[in-house]
Amino acid sequence: MPKPTPLSGFPELLPAQRVVEREVIATLSRVFELHGFANIETRVVEPLDVLAKGGEIDKEIYVLQRLQAGPDQTAADATLGMHFDLTVPFSRYVLENSGHLEFPFRRFQVQPAWRGERPQEGRYRQFTQADIDIVGRDELGFHHDVEVVRVMVEALGALPLPPLTFCVNNRKLIQGFYRGLGIEDVTTAIRVIDKLDKLPAEVVAAQLVEQAGATEEQAQRCLELATIRVADTSFVERVRALGVTDELLETGLAELAAVVEGCADVVSDRVSVEVDLRIARGLDYYTGTVLEIFMAGYERLKSVGGGGRYDALASDGRTTYPGVGVSFGVSRTLLPLMADGVLAGSRPVPSAVLVALTDEESRPAAQRVATALRARGVACEVAPTPAKFGKQIRFAERRGIPYVWFSRRDPDGGEPDAAGALTHEVKDIRSGEQVAADPATWTPPPRTCERGS
Amino acid sequence: MPKPTPLSGFPELLPAQRVVEREVIATLSRVFELHGFANIETRVVEPLDVLAKGGEIDKEIYVLQRLQAGPDQTAADATLGMHFDLTVPFSRYVLENSGHLEFPFRRFQVQPAWRGERPQEGRYRQFTQADIDIVGRDELGFHHDVEVVRVMVEALGALPLPPLTFCVNNRKLIQGFYRGLGIEDVTTAIRVIDKLDKLPAEVVAAQLVEQAGATEEQAQRCLELATIRVADTSFVERVRALGVTDELLETGLAELAAVVEGCADVVSDRVSVEVDLRIARGLDYYTGTVLEIFMAGYERLKSVGGGGRYDALASDGRTTYPGVGVSFGVSRTLLPLMADGVLAGSRPVPSAVLVALTDEESRPAAQRVATALRARGVACEVAPTPAKFGKQIRFAERRGIPYVWFSRRDPDGGEPDAAGALTHEVKDIRSGEQVAADPATWTPPPRTCERGS
Numbered sequence: 042m043p044k045p046t047p048l049s050g051f052p053e054l055l056p057a058q059r060v061v062e063r064e065v066i067a068t069l070s071r072v073f074e075l076h077g078f079a080n081i082e083t084r085v086v087e088p089l090d091v092l093a094k095g096g097e098i099d100k101e102i103y104v105l106q107r108l109q110a111g112p113d114q115t116a117a118d119a120t121l122g123m124h125f126d127l128t129v130p131f132s133r134y135v136l137e138n139s140g141h142l143e144f145p146f147r148r149f150q151v152q153p154a155w156r157g158e159r160p161q162e163g164r165y166r167q168f169t170q171a172d173i174d175i176v177g178r179d180e181l182g183f184h185h186d187v188e189v190v191r192v193m194v195e196a197l198g199a200l201p202l203p204p205l206t207f208c209v210n211n212r213k214l215i216q217g218f219y220r221g222l223g224i225e226d227v228t229t230a231i232r233v234i235d236k237l238d239k240l241p242a243e244v245v246a247a248q249l250v251e252q253a254g255a256t257e258e259q260a261q262r263c264l265e266l267a268t269i270r271v272a273d274t275s276f277v278e279r280v281r282a283l284g285v286t287d288e289l290l291e292t293g294l295a296e297l298a299a300v301v302e303g304c305a306d307v308v309s310d311r312v313s314v315e316v317d318l319r320i321a322r323g324l325d326y327y328t329g330t331v332l333e334i335f336m337a338g339y340e341r342l343k344s345v346g347g348g349g350r351y352d353a354l355a356s357d358g359r360t361t362y363p364g365v366g367v368s369f370g371v372s373r374t375l376l377p378l379m380a381d382g383v384l385a386g387s388r389p390v391p392s393a394v395l396v397a398l399t400d401e402e403s404r405p406a407a408q409r410v411a412t413a414l415r416a417r418g419v420a421c422e423v424a425p426t427p428a429k430f431g432k433q434i435r436f437a438e439r440r441g442i443p444y445v446w447f448s449r450r451d452p453d454g455g456e457p458d459a460a461g462a463l464t465h466e467v468k469d470i471r472s473g474e475q476v477a478a479d480p481a482t483w484t485p486p487p488r489t490c491e492r493g494s
Numbered sequence: 495m496p497k498p499t500p501l502s503g504f505p506e507l508l509p510a511q512r513v514v515e516r517e518v519i520a521t522l523s524r525v526f527e528l529h530g531f532a533n534i535e536t537r538v539v540e541p542l543d544v545l546a547k548g549g550e551i552d553k554e555i556y557v558l559q560r561l562q563a564g565p566d567q568t569a570a571d572a573t574l575g576m577h578f579d580l581t582v583p584f585s586r587y588v589l590e591n592s593g594h595l596e597f598p599f600r601r602f603q604v605q606p607a608w609r610g611e612r613p614q615e616g617r618y619r620q621f622t623q624a625d626i627d628i629v630g631r632d633e634l635g636f637h638h639d640v641e642v643v644r645v646m647v648e649a650l651g652a653l654p655l656p657p658l659t660f661c662v663n664n665r666k667l668i669q670g671f672y673r674g675l676g677i678e679d680v681t682t683a684i685r686v687i688d689k690l691d692k693l694p695a696e697v698v699a700a701q702l703v704e705q706a707g708a709t710e711e712q713a714q715r716c717l718e719l720a721t722i723r724v725a726d727t728s729f730v731e732r733v734r735a736l737g738v739t740d741e742l743l744e745t746g747l748a749e750l751a752a753v754v755e756g757c758a759d760v761v762s763d764r765v766s767v768e769v770d771l772r773i774a775r776g777l778d779y780y781t782g783t784v785l786e787i788f789m790a791g792y793e794r795l796k797s798v799g800g801g802g803r804y805d806a807l808a809s810d811g812r813t814t815y816p817g818v819g820v821s822f823g824v825s826r827t828l829l830p831l832m833a834d835g836v837l838a839g840s841r842p843v844p845s846a847v848l849v850a851l852t853d854e855e856s857r858p859a860a861q862r863v864a865t866a867l868r869a870r871g872v873a874c875e876v877a878p879t880p881a882k883f884g885k886q887i888r889f890a891e892r893r894g895i896p897y898v899w900f901s902r903r904d905p906d907g908g909e910p911d912a913a914g915a916l917t918h919e920v921k922d923i924r925s926g927e928q929v930a931a932d933p934a935t936w937t938p939p940p941r942t943c944e945r946g947s
Contacts, residue, residue: 048537048541055591055594056533056595059533059534075873077844079513079842103559106556108552108557108575123558136498143889391530418528422529
């Protein structure tokens with residue numbers, strides 16, 4: 042076939058970049074597991090009636106068809122779509138397997154999702170996400186809201202990323218405030234306020250009047266609320282100063298303050314938590330805590346993650362499963378950072394050592410050296426051909442392999458194949474230093490034997 | 495939504511089963527990396543002209559369509575299919591990125607693939623495979639054939655599976671034998687012989703006569719060749735005793751003997767390598783070494799893996815990329831073993847410790863205990879509610895968490911929140927043993943802190 046070209050919206054990584062992605066996923070997974078989250082994977086397809094809910098996302102759903110409908114074609118084939126996030130398949134998984142799960146069920150999931158949207162920086166048709174959620178049966182303590190935010194702050198704080206900010210809000214706070222203010226259509230008001238990052242304040246105010254039935258005065262107070270942004274619990278007094286009283290508002294204020302206080306010991310230079318009362322998240326199913334994650338210098342990507350509390354993540358009519366979770370956009374974050382050179386893979390191959398060949402006959406001896414090194418966890422490969430040593434060293438250099446191993450027949454003689462009859466040296470091709478080494482004991486200095494995952 | 499039911503052909507794992515799958519993938523990946531294989535992932539879709547080659551597989555290809563064609567719908571959307579193996583996307587990846595790869599390029603890839611075939615035991619519509627391949631530019635030394643087989647023998651030998659057999663053959667041996675024998679249509683003859691596991695020998699012999707233009711006598715000799723099955727290099731003499739001479743046959747004999755000899759030091763009770771001259775593998779692109787992997791007691795699954803040498807894995811018209819690789823069917827192997835209880839996950843959650851709560855006020859102190867344990871790599875979770883201790887212990891039991899941690903206010907008094915004012919005990923709920931413990935130093939005994947991955 043002719044040389045293929047990349048498919049727009051379906052980015053792929055070169056081996057050295059994939060090393061970075063794997064390290065990121067391994068780090069996230071390790072933190073999630075330390076907090077007792079179990080890993081699951083869901084199939085990539087769902088029945089269309091699970092996916093398509095009549096919303097904006099519907100037209101981005103990819104549907105599966107068989108290329109040629111054969112006798113094995115079943116009706117079900119025609120009604121499968123690929124998941125566009127990990128929340129929908131997870132809630133279906135919880136319902137389907139509820140009898141086999143212990144609640145509260147804590148899971149993490151790192152998988153791709155697919156959306157047929159127009160590709161742009163940070164937006165892809167296939168993209169990987171890392172999600173954590175805690176799901177209860179019938180009930181789920183509020184403290185889990187604090188917990189999932191803490192865990193994601195800790196996990197992302199372990200990654201080599203530009204500074205991140207978790208912008209947190211609470212739907213009860215907004216809803217209670219709007220209700221206490223006397224706005225009739227609270228749901229519409231939330232949807233309109235959510236456009237504040239795209240539209241000027243005056244336009245949003247006008248829409249609050251037109252679409253949510255607010256007065257000019259009410260619209261102004263909504264905007265005042267939405268401009269409160271602080272890194273501590275001082276928002277409580279500032280909201281109270283706006284003079285609205287409502288029971289739900291008080292609950293929201295208390296919950297939001299608890300999230301901020303609960304994260305105080307895990308925030309750092311790398312990850313901060315801020316109250317931002319403008320954050321609403323468009324999705325209707327959030328019912329309490331809501332958050333979006335932003336990356337310094339990459340505000341153009343909008344959020345790189347988000348999540349919140351949903352009192353009905355799933356329901357089968359008899360039982361309701363409340364949940365709280367946070368999703369992190371692995372592709373959305375890493376791909377722009379890689380494109381900008383902020384994140385770069387150090388080595389495209391896991392090998393720390395290339396075992397050089399004197400001639401083709403020395404391959405078995407070289408393999409024994411490699412086996413001895415691998416037995417102690419040193420990744421290595423034997424040279425593909427017995428080229429001149431200089432060429433073998435350049436081969437290692439191009440692959441990013443830091444050490445080259447040379448074995449020579451011992452001048453005292455003996456069989457070339459017998460390990461005892463060889464003398465060994467290992468060369469650090471970065472420094473040029475070459476020292477005697479024993480395949481049974483040598484390991485690369487810690488700094489240079491760092492591996493892919 | 496009503497309680498969903500599983501989708502036929504799209505199996506999913508419960509958390510404890512997923513632990514097993516992750517361990518298997520982690521073990522395979524570790525061995526592959528020790529041998530210098532770099533990991534890549536390819537997008538799940540390919541242009542249809544890359545996938546559909548007019549073969550049997552075509553009608554199993556899933557094609558992507560957008561649910562609603564919006565203004566963003568591009569012509570390309572309509573011509574994307576999901577990959578049905580990892581070889582086709584890999585060869586496309588090699589062509590597309592050849593300028594950025596160092597050859598011989600060694601990669602491993604663990605991803606799902608999709609086929610719209612009729613689901614049955616070991617055959618799924620979504621299934622995970624683990625592939626290793628070495629690809630050269632223009633040329634690739636034969637010793638890499640030996641290497642990939644060795645690496646896969648070593649990797650699979652590290653898994654807790656029933657005994658596996660690598661049945662190895664060489665297409666040059668078969669082709670040379672048929673040619674030396676005087677059979678005209680060698681390709682058809684290979685395809686017919688490949689049916690020996692499905693059809694009786696007489697039928698295969700008749701088809702060799704009818705379809706490949708063989709005489710009765712030639713067909714008989716083909717069958718004799720195909721019945722040779724030995725675990726050492728004695729096949730060389732047995733083939734020669736059949737009285738056929740051909741240059742290609744000699745090359746095939748030498749290569750196959752080299753594979754068997756080259757694996758002699760890595761085979762074990764768990765993984766053996768056998769010469770089986772019946773193995774042809776239907777696919778036309780194999781040109782030398784071919785192999786299939788079978789699992790003892792699971793012969794009904796047919797092979798659980800396979801691979802071989804292809805002199806033109808990929809070609810862009812100017813450059814040809816020969817390759818050799820082996821693929822292992824992760825889903826095909828693990829799912830039947832899990833269904834039979836041969837493989838079972840020990841713990842559905844990664845947590846080794848549940849930190850119990852005396853009351854809701856003790857949660858911050860419990861969180862500090864958890865943080866101290868996690869700092870030393872001990873996965874743990876704080877109890878969701880301050881239920882009676884017996885209930886908290888049963889909660890841990892149901893989740894498979896072996897230890898429960900209790901903190902009590904020190905009788906000497908002090909603030910309940912201050913870590914210094916608490917005494918701690920940890921209970922092994924399997925033995926009932928309960929001992930004093932310090933959150934800053936306690937770790938579970940090695941045997942019981944085994945973790946998911």
